[in-house]
Amino acid sequence: MNETAIDAAGDAPADGASPGGPAADPVVSGEGVRKSYGDVVALDGVSLDVAAGEVFGLIGPNGAGKTTLVRALTGTTEADGDLRVFGEPPRDVDPARIGLLPQSFDPPARLTARELVDYYGGLYDAARDTEAVLEDVGMADDADAWYETLSGGQKRRTCVATAVVNDPDLLFLDEPTTGIDPAGRRAIHRLIERLAAGGTTVFLTSHAMDEVERLTDRVALLRDGRVVASGAPDRLVAEHGGAPRLDAATAESATEEVVESVASGVRERLGTEPTVERTEAGLRVRGVRPEAIGDAVDALDGAGVAFDSLSWTEPSLEDVYLRLTGEEYARRGDAGESVERADEEGDR
Numbered sequence: 001m002n003e004t005a006i007d008a009a010g011d012a013p014a015d016g017a018s019p020g021g022p023a024a025d026p027v028v029s030g031e032g033v034r035k036s037y038g039d040v041v042a043l044d045g046v047s048l049d050v051a052a053g054e055v056f057g058l059i060g061p062n063g064a065g066k067t068t069l070v071r072a073l074t075g076t077t078e079a080d081g082d083l084r085v086f087g088e089p090p091r092d093v094d095p096a097r098i099g100l101l102p103q104s105f106d107p108p109a110r111l112t113a114r115e116l117v118d119y120y121g122g123l124y125d126a127a128r129d130t131e132a133v134l135e136d137v138g139m140a141d142d143a144d145a146w147y148e149t150l151s152g153g154q155k156r157r158t159c160v161a162t163a164v165v166n167d168p169d170l171l172f173l174d175e176p177t178t179g180i181d182p183a184g185r186r187a188i189h190r191l192i193e194r195l196a197a198g199g200t201t202v203f204l205t206s207h208a209m210d211e212v213e214r215l216t217d218r219v220a221l222l223r224d225g226r227v228v229a230s231g232a233p234d235r236l237v238a239e240h241g242g243a244p245r246l247d248a249a250t251a252e253s254a255t256e257e258v259v260e261s262v263a264s265g266v267r268e269r270l271g272t273e274p275t276v277e278r279t280e281a282g283l284r285v286r287g288v289r290p291e292a293i294g295d296a297v298d299a300l301d302g303a304g305v306a307f308d309s310l311s312w313t314e315p316s317l318e319d320v321y322l323r324l325t326g327e328e329y330a331r332r333g334d335a336g337e338s339v340e341r342a343d344e345e346g347d348r
């Protein structure tokens, strides 16, 4: 990985994407936040800012420190460094201003969804109307079923309802859609969009890169307890996502000669230095812009590649994630050696 290409932590309080703008006080701010569990360093000097009204995404591999950071921000664990929420230490913040959906949350099983939302609403002086909250998360029709009889997605949506019943100014959602079917995910996405439109600041952790790319204004990528990149998703994709790629699915694995022949054909037709790799499914040519797809296909034909199907893909936040966490190489390791591969940052 080219470390010099990676942003400094917390690089962009505004980025042009923060509705609050650079002048607004951040809702969340952290500087040099550290937390260890015995010998395990969970947070290793995290710095970040979240502006009012932003949907902020925190991504990173298992064990990167995301849940620890959410716990530190919500005052459920202590951390070293300067951490502020609404300008105060997390434990001093009025709980009514915060909504939290923890990663694992097991409410009493023999209460109905309605009773649960009522119960959590009862903890606040000015809770939202239970029926409206159930409607918001798509649970109005199943509100009288015991929690234990609900599907995994219905349970998670009920938990989201308990996290928003106090109409929080700042909502932490730690992997809200894990295990939820597409319709349930859509219901939660719509809810997050509505809350953000109404001015709620949302701090979202998720392993679903499509959801993060779609919902967030800014993202921080955590790896080994450090922020290794942050910024608006489209900016991160432009900087770290790599090149658009053409994938040819082939029944048989290509020989080295075929790969070299494709590379030579691409070089000749596109006039660029190609990156051609074997993948699990066949062959991949990187750096193919939409207008050059025809030439790249000719290069495959010219090299005698018998492909069953072709797909062209633009880089996405998932590519950023895979590149900056090093998981791209772990994945490629199974796929055989790549040929004429450019440097990581040089193949765009």
Ligand SMILES: Nc1ncnc2c1ncn2[C@@H]1O[C@H](COP(=O)(O)OP(=O)(O)OP(=O)(O)O)[C@@H](O)[C@H]1O
Pocket: 037, 040, 041, 042, 060, 061, 062, 063, 064, 065, 066, 067, 068, 069, 103
């Ligand atoms: N209560 C704890 N006691 C000891 N170690 C812990 C504790 N909580 C977290 N850790 C360790 O701290 C590191 C960061 O864990 P954390 O749960 O914050 O990661 P994460 O990014 O949320 O992971 P995941 O995506 O799997 O939820 C891991 O090495 C984890 O094993």
